Amino acid sequence: MTTAQETERAADSALSNPSAVGLVAVIVAATDGEPRALTVQVGGQARGRSDGLPAGPLVPEHPTLERGLRAWVERQTHQRLGYVEQLYTFGDRDRQGDDGGGLHSLSVAYLALVRELRPAGLAEAAWRNWYHYLPWEDWRAGRPDSLGEIEAKLLAWAEGTGDPKQRRRREDRLGLTFGLCGGAWNxxxxxxxxxxxxxxxxxxxxxxxxGEARDADLTVTGQPMALDHRRVLATAIGRLRGKIKYRPVVFELMPPTFTLFQLQRTVEALSGTNLHKQNFRRLVAQQGLVEETDGVTSGATGRPARLVRFRREVLLERPAPGFRLRPARRPT
Amino acid sequence: MTTAQETERAADSALSNPSAVGLVAVIVAATDGEPRALTVQVGGQARGRSDGLPAGPLVPEHPTLERGLRAWVERQTHQRLGYVEQLYTFGDRDRQGDDGGGLHSLSVAYLALVRELRPAGLAEAAWRNWYHYLPWEDWRAGRPDSLGEIEAKLLAWAEGTGDPKQRRRREDRLGLTFGLCGGAWNxxxxxxxxxxxxxxxxxxxxxxxxGEARDADLTVTGQPMALDHRRVLATAIGRLRGKIKYRPVVFELMPPTFTLFQLQRTVEALSGTNLHKQNFRRLVAQQGLVEETDGVTSGATGRPARLVRFRREVLLERPAPGFRLRPARRPT
DNA sequence: GGCACAATGCTCAGTTTGAGCATAAGTGAG
DNA sequence: CTCACTTATGCTCAAACTGAGCATTGTGCC
Structure with missing residues (x-):
């Protein structure tokens, strides 16, 4: 190492305060057309425990953050991680439970996609449908009923400001995020x-x-999670919904061979919307995302479907292979 | 705070090791059609100093990481930050200078866009064209000459493996990233x-x-930076290039009023490619990204151009306003 | 065989893109 | 004053892409 570097590193370290740093993982699978995240039970005996995301310490033995995460998750949950990407680093005060100490506490959050859905390794771990925590995000069966109540409350919140300027701003945000006031749902x-x-x-x-939530809330504002883990989950879902449009990450969730309709169901599960079946197939075919196998499904009702597999070569061909999601008006 | 939460937090902290955490900022401006990043001089007197990005400690006084960054940058550089987004958290071993200690060192990197280009506040700070550090990324004047030499060396590196499988993998990566072996430049x-x-x-x-680099390298593999700052810069550029396609972030770099051509030059500067002028205007018009003012440019040669301003309302209208960048074949 | 059901094939109008031609409105030289 | 030059802006057109829906093909079941 050069002198210049040593000096720099020293200066760098001198400037930094020690902080508590942890990892959080959103481990996603999709089976039976439902999007699932791996959750664990956290909290003590008093006031009940609550669902949380797998979280743990930063393990210094590993060469990179991501490799550390992989090793840690694979040991803990016996899940083989496929795709892994860093999501976001959450700071202490963003989180709740600000204890006023001078020590910052950071969580580096990761998103991981796994192919198979094993019984979840850890005793306390379980695969949960992610819309359990964010029910308003699932539009596959049409606009969720609970959105009515949510919107009413949000509008009341927006009205509840004295300052008309702030009120305007709140209404704009409602339109932008929830599609209220003439906006569209994104x-x-x-x-x-x-x-x-x-x-x-x-x-x-x-x-x-x-830990607390009145039962009524569960269907409207969803099941709470420990700490800021629901925020982390929301970050993961948003990122994944964006990513499937220009990267073939969905295939990390699929078994080796699958039907086009299963693929569509998975994409729909992630995006929370329905797609037009024929157009979806056309898109997949055009992009060359899959290749046929000689297998077909059997047993189910209806015409058997051809089994296909992911065509790895697209990674080398197309600049941004993915699904542009145009929701279908009608159910199918 | 509930008991459950206290327990959880205690468990969380117990799991975490203290680490040294710092911030790094990629502060971007665009003037005269050139993309610039704010750089500082780092390193001691021996072996020369080198360019680096503004970096500093995590400041615990601030409620959120982002607010802390804002305050810190604005105090240090007297730049008013417009758009700020978290980029990535780099771990110690990802970086260089692994000193083998058990203490992890993290850098939380941020991307910031600033509108005006002041003389750069700090004495040691300077605005540098970012292609100075990554010259192969600038395709505005056509394929950079230096890419010839780079490709030759990369191919040699790919050939240099005994294992034919690894060699194949390296060639695939070259095709994917540098557009070699029949791939396209992304x-x-x-x-x-x-x-x-x-x-x-x-x-x-x-x-x-x-700190060292033979002069020949400067035009081929670019000016080095301290530590892993070039990696951070590369992350920022990649992110920004992606973002302008679906979010109107470019306007954070523009003065209050500007011409469509200035806007185009800025987009081109960021993306490193040239765009078809007429189609670019059509796109901007269709998306309703700007509105006319009654000003026009004057003094310069050629027909005066209408001055326009950013139409804030698009943020509320369009789901993903931005520029889809289709590079033009011909210069204009 | 006939029916219900899902898979797959195909059409078609309306948009969006990529590319280029044409015209307008200034400046500076002669 | 006019011409040459430069940049801004308007407009066209074929090709590709989308959104939507109709039609046909295989299977299991009665």
Whole structure:
């Protein structure tokens, strides 16, 4: 190492305060057309435990953050991680539970996609449908009923400001994120929606009562999670919904061979919208994302479907292979 | 705070090791049709100093990481930050200068866009054209000459493996990132290209000689930077190139009013490619990204151009306003 | 065989793109 | 004052892409 570097590193270190740093992982699978995240039970015995995401320490033995995460998750959950990407680094005060100490606490969050859905390794771990935590994000069966109540509360929150300027701004945000006031629903704005609900006081975690939730809320504002883990989950979903449009990451969730309709169901599960079947197939075919095998499905009702597999070569051919998601008006 | 939460937090902290955490900022401006990043001089007197990005400690006084960054940058550089987004968190071993200690060192990197280009505040700070550090990324004047030499070296590196399987994989990566072997150039893969060059040993920083570089290299593999700052810069450029396609972030770099051609030049500067002028205007008009003012340019040669301003309302209207960049074959 | 059901094939009008031609409105030289 | 030159802006046109829906093909079941 050169002298210049040593000096630089010293200066760098001198400037930094030590902080507590942890990892959080959103481990995603999709089976039976449902998007699932791996959750664990966290919290003590008092006031009940609550769902959380797998989280742990930064393991210094590993050469890179990502490799450390892989090793840690694979050991803990016996899941083989396919695709891994860094999501976001959450700071202490962004999170709740600000204890006022001078020590910052960071969480480096990762998104991981796994192909198979094993019984979830850890005793306390479980695969949960992610819309359990964010029910308003699932538009596959049409606009969720719960959105009516949510919107009413959000509008009340927007009205509840004295300052007309701030009120205007709040209404704009509602339009932008929830499609109120003439805006359109954009399935990628998962995090923005969550944060708006948080600000509007509709998220129990905001009041520091993470373990608690009246049953009524569960279907409207969803199941709470420990700490800021729902925010992390929202970040993951938003990122994934964006990514499938220009990268073939969905295939990380599929078995080796699958039918085009299963693929469509998975994409729909992630994006929370329905797609036009024929056009979806056309898109997949045009992009050359899959190649046929000689297998077909059997047993189910209806005409058997051809089994296909991911065509790895697209990675080398197309600049941005993925699915542009145009939601279908009609159910199918 | 509930008991459950306290327990959770305690568990969380117990799991975490203290680490040294710092911030790094890529502060971007665009003036005269050139993309610029704010750089500082780092390093001691021996072996010369080298360019680096503004970096500093995590400041615990601030409620969120982003706000802390804003305050810190604005105090240091007297730049008013417009758009700010978190880029990536770089771990110690990803970086160079692994000192083997058990203490992890993280850098949380941010991307910031600033509108005006002041004389750069700090004495040691300077605005530098970012292609100075990554010259192969600038295709505005056609394919950079230096790419010839780079490709030759990369191919040699790929050939240089005994294992034919690994060699195949390396060639695939070359095709994917540099458009060799029949691939196409994708302007977003800035980081992947940098990392490939790094692995291939074409980046002086890799050998821990950051301050050193033969003059010949400067035009071929670019000016080195301290530590892993070039990697951070590459991450920023890649992110920005992606973002302008679906978010109107370019306007954060523009003065209050500007001409369509200035806008085009800025987009071209960021993306490193040329665009078809008439189609660019059509796109901007269709998307309703700007509105006319009644000003026009004067003094310059040629027909005066109408001055326009950013139409903030698009943020509320369009789902993903931005520029889809279709490079023009011909210069204009 | 006939029916229900899902898979797959195909059409068609309306947009969006890529590329280029044509015209307008200034400046500076002669 | 006019011409040459330069940049801005308007407009066209074929090709490709989209959104939507109709039609046909295989299977299991009665």
């Amino acid at each position: 399935e990628e704005r998962v995090l923005e929606r969550y944060e708006l609900l948080f600000e509007a006081g509709l998220i129990p975690e905001a009041q520091g009562q993470s | 302007e977003e893969r800035v980081l992947e290209r940098y990392e490939l060059l790094f692995e291939a040993g074409l980046i002086p920083e890799a050998q821990g000689q950051s």
